[in-house]
Amino acid sequence: MSQVSMRSAQWEISATLPVRYEVVESVGLLDPQNQSLLRRLDNAASNAPRVVVVDDAIARFYGDQIKAYFEANRVEINLFVLNGSEQHKGMDQVLDVLSALNAAGTQRVSNPPIAIGGGVMLDVVGLAASLYRRGIPYVRVPTTLLGQVDVSVAAKTGVNFEGYRNRLGSYSPPPRTLIDRKFLETVPERQLRNGMGEILKMSLIKDLMLFELLEEHGADLIDQRFQRPGVADEVIRRSIQGMVEELEPNLWERNLIRAVDYGHSFSPLVEMRALPELLHGEAVALDCIFSAVLALRRGFLSRSDVDRVIRVARRLGLPVWHPSFGDVDLLWAALSDTVRHRDGAQNLPVMSRIGAARFLNDVTPGELAEVASVMLQCVDDSQERGASAESHA
Ligand SMILES: NC(=O)c1ccc[n+]([C@@H]2O[C@H](COP(=O)([O-])OP(=O)(O)OC[C@H]3O[C@@H](n4cnc5c(N)ncnc54)[C@H](O)[C@@H]3O)[C@@H](O)[C@H]2O)c1
Ligand SMILES: [Zn+2]
Incomplete structure (x- = not known):
């Protein structure tokens, strides 16, 4: 035996971790008769003291x-109130939650903290829970539309870092997420529209029927704050179902070619640079339109498809233009950072038609400049047509 082999050795450890978590709709979570919030994760009833984190x-x-x-x-x-704004979504807040968990004597498993609020706060608490004792379970209750259709299914937690969106985080889904539509009664209208940005995204890459529902009923759903059963149920459930189907086979994102990244290629940096002017779903909607124009340029979509997308975004009260989408240097910087996030590839999702996605890997700054000017033209034209339709009405 050679000297080298006598002096080296190797062990390989291999284990698998089964993951199971549930997303449950339960109306009236705060009705004292409703035990959903209290049930332990093994479903036994429990009266153990709990940390409850909420946003302001x-x-x-x-x-x-x-x-x-x-x-x-x-x-x-122990009710712990966190500032729920995107500008404060950072490690300081994670440390504050960790202190609250520690002060309350949180156990390893049996009294998981309960987080009730918007996506910002849920991401912060999720990251804290994944760090505390190297990871404890928690219960997630999203209270915004975006939270209920998007964060609800996510395995990810995260906070912003050095000007980059969700640069620090973990993959640690909570065993239970509870959704109660009643919370949407008090959500500010702009925040409802913001949630529609993510629903629109899902419809564009995956679900033509969802897009048609938005086209026909989107504005009413916002007016009724999603409180009437029927179409509201269908829109929320189709969105959640779409997320489940996209995330489950690729939960740890080992595959970086992801259709759900639609609308999330240019928007992360744009959103951070524009804070607090643009909300997440608004930046996503703008990116969806920009990427639709890119698909038009490539010949995948027709001009009438793009007009239709712009019209629906307008009807949902989402922005259809922002100067950031005319700033080619910013768009290229955004795409370059996204490429690093996708480990060196653009994997840029675009629509192949309304309701289906394909991917590009050869976009250049020159093409972005062309797309930016065509986007402005499409938006201007649709505005003129909207105005002339009104004057003829
Ligand atoms: N983990 C993930 O995979 C994932 C997915 C999507 C989004 N996110 C994150 O979610 C965040 C956006 O979440 P958001 O849109 O919920 O924004 P948000 O958390 O900022 O909430 C919006 C505002 O609404 C308030 N609010 C929340 N619920 C309310 C209610 N029922 N009534 C009245 N006001 C209420 C909040 O206090 C906040 O002021 C982003 O930080 C994004 O990164 C994470
Ligand atoms: Zn998003």
């Missing part, structure tokens, strides 16, 4: 109801 809006609108709910069920809580 939830504290304002539902603080008393939350306290009354736990009081009625004789469960002691």
